Amino acid sequence: MNSMYYGSIEAGGTKFVCAVGNEKGEIKDSIQIKTETPEITMPQVIDFFKNYDLMAIGIGSFGPIDINVDSPTYGFITSTPKLPWRNYPFMKAIKDEFDIPVGFNTDVNAAALGEATLGAAKGLDSCLYITVGTGVGAGAVVQGQLLSGLSHPEMGHILIPRHPDDAYSGKCPYHQDCLEGLAAGPAIEARWGKKGIELADKKEVWELEAHYIAEALMQYMLILSPKRIVLGGGVMKQKQLFPLIHKKVQTLLNGYLNIPEVTENIEQYIVPPGLGDHAGITGGLILAKEAYETVRL
């Protein structure tokens, strides 16, 4: 038993990653668990953490979730299309087993916190983390805090102008051709008839993808003015996207944001994750640490 560790849960739609580590993001132990029903998945999560005497646990969860501390359903997964998890009291399930502070936020907010604390935006009090994968999601650290308001952001579903040459109708069940509907991995596959990874050498695929991502980044920049933008997720493994996105963002803004980070050093402004695929799980450790410190105050 070691009592200097935090627990972290990255709860995704296909798998849960659980880890035990410290506030430097050093991971001592971790496990992957398939996402099935809460009845099947959660006992495995709990068993894993039972091996440790933890100070706190941080959860970064798929959503939508309730992060409003004053709400009766605070800590719940809410209206998710994954029916077994709908209205699931995630935070309570952990608290009932471990009588320690629990931090709770979205998976992408956790990743943003990880990148801002220990990753590509380390030392900055502001960072936008975007994942382009099965869906598009984003989390933000603003003035040193995870962004929230009425609820957590849902940035993946913004509307963007369609490219005039793109005949694909879009894949979002709510909005059809929102950003996620046009640019997430499944949209790439549906438009071109192959998975992204098999299209690696098709220039037109990544030109169009960069166009849509750049349109979205332009909105995020104009609205949030983040100090750094971190792009992760499966689709961003296509590293040729980065220079295309850099150029398109500048073209779209057309000199409007006259800031050196944008006009001169955009390669250092829009970047891959510093923590690779560990942004979320690392962010969970930081969420745990923040929960621990808040309770101690």
Added chain:
Amino acid sequence: MNSMYYGSIEAGGTKFVCAVGNEKGEIKDSIQIKTETPEITMPQVIDFFKNYDLMAIGIGSFGPIDINVDSPTYGFITSTPKLPWRNYPFMKAIKDEFDIPVGFNTDVNAAALGEATLGAAKGLDSCLYITVGTGVGAGAVVQGQLLSGLSHPEMGHILIPRHPDDAYSGKCPYHQDCLEGLAAGPAIEARWGKKGIELADKKEVWELEAHYIAEALMQYMLILSPKRIVLGGGVMKQKQLFPLIHKKVQTLLNGYLNIPEVTENIEQYIVPPGLGDHAGITGGLILAKEAYETVRL
């Protein structure tokens, strides 16, 4: 002489409003000054405030401005198209005359602060204020603080999908058909051949206008999740826009944000300014108060 007052400057492209008042937003005296060159306008501003023994002055200025406290040009108006004001050290000009704390932010951030403190979003720690007038601008209070990052937001220039029936090309010199290019007062006038006020009874004008504003609000909501949205500026004097916008936001979101503020009580969520045309000048008083309290800490 009375030493319990704050000064406030609302610096706009056509006029400056200067006021003296208290932290409750009660205004004791005010003046309007035409915006000419700094050499002509600023001495009148200074003369006005010389009549009072003020605790602090708050400035809400047209932009772009530098609000980065660590920057050598902090407190400057920067790359404005209004050439006499380009690279103008606004804050220093006031500080050189009055040795008191000075708060400095954008006109729309000041208005957002006014509405969040004493107006339509009073009591909330989050508010988005948007003006639709000669341009489109927005400011936001997020988790109790004015939103800033790399710089202040420039939300008026986001890209939105064009309405399929709208043949008007757009008026923004940077982006042509961004939000401001499609929906600000001058775009309405250019598209329909008459000023907005003369088009009051043309249903199709306000249907289209509401469509574009709703598209923009959807992005702001998904990205920032504000607790209330306040819509001001000349164009929003057309009060018939509000119910049209309410409906269109719900239609566009299509149930995606499953939050009662949006699905049930949207009339209380997207609202006119509580302070009428005084949001900006009131916000300047609050900026002054915050500057005063920060210095005293």
